[in-house]
Amino acid sequence: MTASPDDSIALVGFDADDTLWRSQDYFDAAQLEFERIVGRYVDLGDADAQQRLYELEKRNVEIFGYGVKSMALSMIEAAVAITGERISGADVHRIVGLAKDLLQHPVELLPGIAEAVERIASRHPVVLITKGDLFHQEAKVRRCGLAHWFGRIEIVSEKDASTYARVLSEFDLPASRFVMIGNSLRSDIAPVLQLGGWGIHVPYHTTWAHENEADVAADAPRLRVVRDARELPDAVAALAAQAHAS
Amino acid sequence: MTASPDDSIALVGFDADDTLWRSQDYFDAAQLEFERIVGRYVDLGDADAQQRLYELEKRNVEIFGYGVKSMALSMIEAAVAITGERISGADVHRIVGLAKDLLQHPVELLPGIAEAVERIASRHPVVLITKGDLFHQEAKVRRCGLAHWFGRIEIVSEKDASTYARVLSEFDLPASRFVMIGNSLRSDIAPVLQLGGWGIHVPYHTTWAHENEADVAADAPRLRVVRDARELPDAVAALAAQAHAS
Numbered sequence: 001m002t003a004s005p006d007d008s009i010a011l012v013g014f015d016a017d018d019t020l021w022r023s024q025d026y027f028d029a030a031q032l033e034f035e036r037i038v039g040r041y042v043d044l045g046d047a048d049a050q051q052r053l054y055e056l057e058k059r060n061v062e063i064f065g066y067g068v069k070s071m072a073l074s075m076i077e078a079a080v081a082i083t084g085e086r087i088s089g090a091d092v093h094r095i096v097g098l099a100k101d102l103l104q105h106p107v108e109l110l111p112g113i114a115e116a117v118e119r120i121a122s123r124h125p126v127v128l129i130t131k132g133d134l135f136h137q138e139a140k141v142r143r144c145g146l147a148h149w150f151g152r153i154e155i156v157s158e159k160d161a162s163t164y165a166r167v168l169s170e171f172d173l174p175a176s177r178f179v180m181i182g183n184s185l186r187s188d189i190a191p192v193l194q195l196g197g198w199g200i201h202v203p204y205h206t207t208w209a210h211e212n213e214a215d216v217a218a219d220a221p222r223l224r225v226v227r228d229a230r231e232l233p234d235a236v237a238a239l240a241a242q243a244h245a246s
Numbered sequence: 247m248t249a250s251p252d253d254s255i256a257l258v259g260f261d262a263d264d265t266l267w268r269s270q271d272y273f274d275a276a277q278l279e280f281e282r283i284v285g286r287y288v289d290l291g292d293a294d295a296q297q298r299l300y301e302l303e304k305r306n307v308e309i310f311g312y313g314v315k316s317m318a319l320s321m322i323e324a325a326v327a328i329t330g331e332r333i334s335g336a337d338v339h340r341i342v343g344l345a346k347d348l349l350q351h352p353v354e355l356l357p358g359i360a361e362a363v364e365r366i367a368s369r370h371p372v373v374l375i376t377k378g379d380l381f382h383q384e385a386k387v388r389r390c391g392l393a394h395w396f397g398r399i400e401i402v403s404e405k406d407a408s409t410y411a412r413v414l415s416e417f418d419l420p421a422s423r424f425v426m427i428g429n430s431l432r433s434d435i436a437p438v439l440q441l442g443g444w445g446i447h448v449p450y451h452t453t454w455a456h457e458n459e460a461d462v463a464a465d466a467p468r469l470r471v472v473r474d475a476r477e478l479p480d481a482v483a484a485l486a487a488q489a490h491a492s
Contacts, residue, residue, distance in 0.1 A: 063346055063350060064346075065382070076339075080338055080339045081339075085336045089330075104309060134401065156380070
């Protein structure tokens with residue numbers, strides 16, 4: 001047991017996409033535009049294309065990793081397959097354009113998150129732990145206006161237990177003193193709980209299906225769920241008190 | 247001045263692509279295959295396509311960053327442009343396939359490098375500092391069999407003076423105690439010399455034109471050039487002696 005409840009938590013991690021800033025909405029819009037393009041060749045009424053793209057995307061994640069460029073290459077591959085190779089060069093170019101637009105849109109912080117990060121950073125060291133394309137994530141971090149709060153920014157290729165264990169070992173911290181905040185049960189919450197850490201799940205209104213494939217009980221004792229970034233500082237304080245008492 | 251010449255150098259950085267393992271050859275082979283695909287639509291006798299791809303690639307690096315996926319999206323965009331949108335779906339798919347092949351090929355270490363890393367690591371802390379796609383670089387680091395020698399692996403989006411300054415500040419080291427080893431004058435040597443560090447240039451038989459766009463004098467006093475990885479341990483020792491004497 002440590003001196004004050006605050007001290008029982010020595011590090012707070014934030015996810016970035018759909019935790020700090022809007023991301024999935026842009027992917028969803030690109031997905032709709034993709035379907036509009038491909039829908040000129042084939043009838044997508046049965047939502048089959050979406051399913052085929054999702055399957056192809058999951059397989060391609062193994063080869064390409066996450067991120068916009070991976071998505072664009074998967075879309076191009078799916079467009080060729082779904083249209084029976086009839087997709088035009090102009091439409092292929094439109095799909096490349098979707099990727100360029102996604103990589104260049106302005107960063108839009110989620111409501112209340114700037115204040116929440118500031119309040120939490122005034123009590124605990126905070127780090128940003130985000131997955132995806134290094135180049136794109138760095139660009140967003142530069143543009144978001146919050147980078148100065150984070151003692152460290154970790155951009156990783158996969159957020160699993162071994163990644164969190166490595167980050168914690170670099171901070172020389174046991175997981176029991178670490179809270180992770182994020183919108184993905186699979187990437188932000190499950191691996192941290194598994195290591196013995198604490199999690200605050202902030203569900204986003206839309207999340208890539210892949211990211212909700214996780215086995216986390218809603219009543220897990222080391223987990224809080226909040227619906228609004230403004231509740232985050234209190235949730236961290238509550239977990240700190242619980243860690244202090246345990 | 248420090249106790250022994252070895253101590254005057256406190257960190258040795260290695261580049262990865264075309265310094266530890268073969269990389270540009272695979273890109274060159276993909277480029278040839280790309281030209282073969284596009285050459286079925288237009289006469290590439292004037293080498294114009296290569297120039298247009300290079301120009302497009304340079305512009306796209308600003309948006310996409312480096313790496314295989316960026317290259318593939320650039321190639322697809324160039325193929326659409328060069329063929330006047332006549333490129334077929336099947337050929338677009340072949341270009342996506344070039345990217346998949348590049349991402350999955352085995353890692354082929356350069357001759358003598360495994361022994362050189364081991365010898366240098368027995369005298370100095372060594373780190374790997376590499377640029378490019380996080381997912382792909384991590385995959386290659388895992389497969390290369392040398393990862394255990396490196397105290398740290400930094401995968402960065404751009405290797406410029408500010409990146410090296412950040413890495414050195416995390417090690418709390420002045421540049422004057424750092425040697426960087428790599429094949430790219432632009433990314434490995436020039437920024438480190440600029441900071442007051444030491445460089446060992448190991449030219450590779452083929453290097454992306456972009457990477458040789460650097461203003462480094464061949465007789466720069468803090469630079470060594472070696473032609474073979476087997477000469478690296480002696481080159482590091484020579485620089486350490488020079489640093490010790492200065």
